[in-house]
Amino acid sequence: MSITVRSDLPKLVGALNEIKAGMGDKVVAVGVGRAAKSAYTTAKRELSRVGGWRQGYIAENSGLTRLGALMARIYGRKRETNLVEFGARQTRKGVSAAPWRTRRIFPGTFLxxxxxxxxxVVSRAGKSRLPLDSKYGPSLNRELRKDEVVNPTLARFNERAGLEVSRLAAYRASTIFSKYGL
Structure with missing residues (x-):
């Protein structure tokens, strides 16, 4: 009587070598990129809540830049935003606008x-008709550095990075194992 033992060990070793060779760096880089996009969305939402901008304005004047495989940067335009972006309306006493989500009247200003x-939105610089001074509200760049925006953004990144990396690693491993018929 003879017993025959058949093993898929060479296939398993080949699959494990393939996983070890290329999976780690790529999976982590893609996971960090996806987590950064999610954190950028959270940053836009928080900027809108804190500063009073429309999310479309934030999307036009901010962005996400990858600084390598494991780093990303969220940036905002450095210039202050004219009060007209905060729902400015002309009144008899001046312009009413809502920077930082608080509506107030800016006396002596007009559209x-x-x-x-x-x-x-401008005001007169002196007694004469000209020159005119523009009136500004918050800056995206300054508001982006406040703890009210930074803390939820970092929390979202940390939450999503681990989930994305583990999900991508499991997916990549399953595709490699199916390739070897395991």
Whole structure:
């Protein structure tokens, strides 16, 4: 009587070598990228809540940049935002606008149309008709550095990074094992 033992050990060793060779770096890089996108979405939401911007304005004037495989940077435009972006309306006493989600009247200000066709909030610089001074509210770059925005953004990144890396590692391992018929 003879007993025959058949093993898929060579296939398993080949699959494990393939996993070891290329999976780690790529999976971590893709996971970090996906977590960074999720954190950017959270940052836009928090900026809108804290600063009073529309999310479309934030999307146009901020961004996410990858700084290598394991690093990303969320940035915002450094210039202050004209009060017209905060729902400015002309009243008898001045312009009413809501920067930082608080509506208030800015006395002595008024709405004008600039040379480029955009409406802006201005006030007179002196007694004469000209020059005019633009009136500004918060800056995306400054608000992006506040703890009210940074803490939820980092929490979202840390939460998503581990989930994305583990999910991608499991998926990549399953595709490699199915390739070897395991």
């Amino acid at each position: 004008v149309t600039g040379k480029n066709g955009n409406r802006i």
